Amino acid sequence: MSGQTVADIGEFGLIAALQPRLRTSAAVEVASGDDAAVVRLGAERLVVSTDMLVQDRHFRLEWSSAGDIGRKAAAQNIADLSAMGARPVALTAAIALPPHTSVEWVLGVVDGLVAEAAEVGAVVVGGDVTRAENVTISITAMGVPAGSRLVPRSGAQPGDVVAICGRLGWAAAGLAVLGRGFKSPRVVVDAHRRPHPPYAAGPAAAAAGATAMIDVSDGLLADLGHIADASGVQIVLDPQLLPIDDQVRATASAFNADPLGWVLAGGDDHALAATFSSDASLPDGFEIVGEVLAGSGVEVPGYRHIGAPGYDHFRE
Amino acid sequence: MSGQTVADIGEFGLIAALQPRLRTSAAVEVASGDDAAVVRLGAERLVVSTDMLVQDRHFRLEWSSAGDIGRKAAAQNIADLSAMGARPVALTAAIALPPHTSVEWVLGVVDGLVAEAAEVGAVVVGGDVTRAENVTISITAMGVPAGSRLVPRSGAQPGDVVAICGRLGWAAAGLAVLGRGFKSPRVVVDAHRRPHPPYAAGPAAAAAGATAMIDVSDGLLADLGHIADASGVQIVLDPQLLPIDDQVRATASAFNADPLGWVLAGGDDHALAATFSSDASLPDGFEIVGEVLAGSGVEVPGYRHIGAPGYDHFRE
Numbered sequence: 001m002s003g004q005t006v007a008d009i010g011e012f013g014l015i016a017a018l019q020p021r022l023r024t025s026a027a028v029e030v031a032s033g034d035d036a037a038v039v040r041l042g043a044e045r046l047v048v049s050t051d052m053l054v055q056d057r058h059f060r061l062e063w064s065s066a067g068d069i070g071r072k073a074a075a076q077n078i079a080d081l082s083a084m085g086a087r088p089v090a091l092t093a094a095i096a097l098p099p100h101t102s103v104e105w106v107l108g109v110v111d112g113l114v115a116e117a118a119e120v121g122a123v124v125v126g127g128d129v130t131r132a133e134n135v136t137i138s139i140t141a142m143g144v145p146a147g148s149r150l151v152p153r154s155g156a157q158p159g160d161v162v163a164i165c166g167r168l169g170w171a172a173a174g175l176a177v178l179g180r181g182f183k184s185p186r187v188v189v190d191a192h193r194r195p196h197p198p199y200a201a202g203p204a205a206a207a208a209g210a211t212a213m214i215d216v217s218d219g220l221l222a223d224l225g226h227i228a229d230a231s232g233v234q235i236v237l238d239p240q241l242l243p244i245d246d247q248v249r250a251t252a253s254a255f256n257a258d259p260l261g262w263v264l265a266g267g268d269d270h271a272l273a274a275t276f277s278s279d280a281s282l283p284d285g286f287e288i289v290g291e292v293l294a295g296s297g298v299e300v301p302g303y304r305h306i307g308a309p310g311y312d313h314f315r316e
Numbered sequence: 317m318s319g320q321t322v323a324d325i326g327e328f329g330l331i332a333a334l335q336p337r338l339r340t341s342a343a344v345e346v347a348s349g350d351d352a353a354v355v356r357l358g359a360e361r362l363v364v365s366t367d368m369l370v371q372d373r374h375f376r377l378e379w380s381s382a383g384d385i386g387r388k389a390a391a392q393n394i395a396d397l398s399a400m401g402a403r404p405v406a407l408t409a410a411i412a413l414p415p416h417t418s419v420e421w422v423l424g425v426v427d428g429l430v431a432e433a434a435e436v437g438a439v440v441v442g443g444d445v446t447r448a449e450n451v452t453i454s455i456t457a458m459g460v461p462a463g464s465r466l467v468p469r470s471g472a473q474p475g476d477v478v479a480i481c482g483r484l485g486w487a488a489a490g491l492a493v494l495g496r497g498f499k500s501p502r503v504v505v506d507a508h509r510r511p512h513p514p515y516a517a518g519p520a521a522a523a524a525g526a527t528a529m530i531d532v533s534d535g536l537l538a539d540l541g542h543i544a545d546a547s548g549v550q551i552v553l554d555p556q557l558l559p560i561d562d563q564v565r566a567t568a569s570a571f572n573a574d575p576l577g578w579v580l581a582g583g584d585d586h587a588l589a590a591t592f593s594s595d596a597s598l599p600d601g602f603e604i605v606g607e608v609l610a611g612s613g614v615e616v617p618g619y620r621h622i623g624a625p626g627y628d629h630f631r632e
Binding site for chain 2: 004005006007008009014015017018021022023024025027028031033034036037039040041042043046047049050051052053054057058092093094095096097099100101102103104106110111114118123124125126127128129130131132134136138139140142143144145149151156251257261
């Protein structure tokens with residue numbers, strides 16, 4: 001490790017290096033490395049996740065409104081709790097701002113946070129504001145199990161089916177549109193600005209017996225790779241079953257892009273991916289896209305994905 | 317508010333503008349604006365606080381080791397929980413890093429976080445790493461009431477005494493030393509690098525019936541001002557009772573500075589300030605420094621403080 005930089009080992013190398021340093025305790029039921037941690041808090045189980053958004057990396061002031069940025073920051077943390085089968089209760093927000101930032105803009109961000117939290121009955125209970133060169137927003141979402149069980153990444157078994165719920169590729173299509181200087185198709189641009197994660201589907205999947213679950217934030221291939229790694233299995237996707245929504249297909253057609261690339265490697269829609277035993281009844285909204293086998297890694301037979309399977313913040 | 321920047325209204329103006337936007341709910345027992353928020357989490361009360369530290373504003377890479385920075389980041393959040401009378405259980409950390417950051421340095425920060433959390437029996441349960449131009453560390457500390465009662469800022473009553481526990485002015489003296497290019501007196505420089513908040517004193521003060529309590533992070537005058545505002549009282553300090561420790565006095569003498577200025581406006585030691593009814597038995601470590609009267613604001617008779625009563629991140 002000596003002399004290496006975080007760019008040398010990448011985001012996931014860094015996380016792998018950090019995790020062994022986090023001493024655990026009897027209070028920790030699920031440690032760092034899942035969508036959210038689970039820790040005993042007196043008589044309850046606290047489910048907690050944190051994510052940081054940095055200006056010009058996770059959002060651009062010229063592409064998104066303050067309200068959209070607030071909603072997006074809240075949404076990605078709420079989606080992490082949903083992917084455990086948890087119900088969010090409270091969010092905190094720490095925000096760094098350049099001094100020339102307009103007060104109205106900051107109020108818009110906070111209104112967005114509050115509105116998105118309200119969609120799941122949660123409240124923003126406090127935070128911190130400080131000064132920095134760029135806007136940085138760090139959210140922590142805290143909740144409790146929605147039902148009797150929480151779903152980790154590590155429970156997928158050979159023979160399980162792989163199912164997804166929610167949009168795939170919409171936000172990636174929108175980002176591609178904006179990146180080329182266009183503002184339409186509006187529907188995918190809006191999807192980039194403000195995700196619509198299927199929050200209720202996480203607790204529903206937990207109740208239906210999901211064996212493993214993850215919030216698709218890095219990209220479907222990358223995030224299913226996290227399930228495969230944590231569960232010690234192989235995941236094989238059926239390209240015929242992968243949904244390419246009309247909005248994504250039309251955008252790809254207009255921009256001469258590969259829509260399946262957006263579906264497989266785009267993350268910002270915060271879809272849910274879960275595995276279920278083959279005899280389980282899938283909750284509404286989940287569609288089977290593949291199966292779990294013995295082995296390792298993620299395969300899409302007949303499809304050769306060009307580029308990284310997902311986003312690494314230190315390598316681009 | 318239209319057209320105003322955060323520099324125009326300052327850190328506390330911004331907080332005051334934001335607080336009404338945070339919708340509350342029946343679950344919220346203490347809302348944003350205290351050292352920590354208190355929210356019902358199933359059968360428990362979750363006490364939560366968040367703070368963000370930004371490179372070159374809250375720490376300098378050339379002045380502090382990675383371990384010191386990690387300890388300081390954890391300490392200021394743990395101190396917030398202590399100042400409510402809460403016991404920390406878990407911390408999360410979101411860290412933004414330039415890609416050239418050494419892995420060893422990041423591991424050092426995390427080791428510092430973990431070690432400081434361990435001092436109060438808490439664990440670091442997870443986090444996020446992302447990329448930015450400058451190092452930014454956002455910590456959220458979560459805990460439960462240590463005993464049967466929590467102590468807000470708002471309960472001070474005329475007739476109460478004002479007492480403090482912990483160091484005052486040490487870290488400010490150390491910062492002044494470093495700012496002038498020196499490295500000694502080492503004891504105050506070390507106090508700047510790594511605070512030693514009196515964590516156990518917060519729950520002890522709660523058990524002893526403290527009527528209001530605050531973590532001194534902005535400076536004693538500023539933070540007692542927060543108690544005075546929240547409680548609707550005046551606080552009068554006795555300059556004869558304010559402790560000027562030998563280490564602070566010696567540094568001030570060597571640098572031709574006013575030691576009482578550091579005691580009154582320095583915050584990074586994370587002392588505790590609390591009010592108690594005049595017949596209460598003060599817990600070990602608390603010393604009376606003033607009294608609560610009807611009125612408003614904070615007075616130090618016979619002393620004219622030059623400069624701001626504390627630090628405002630958007631005005632300097």
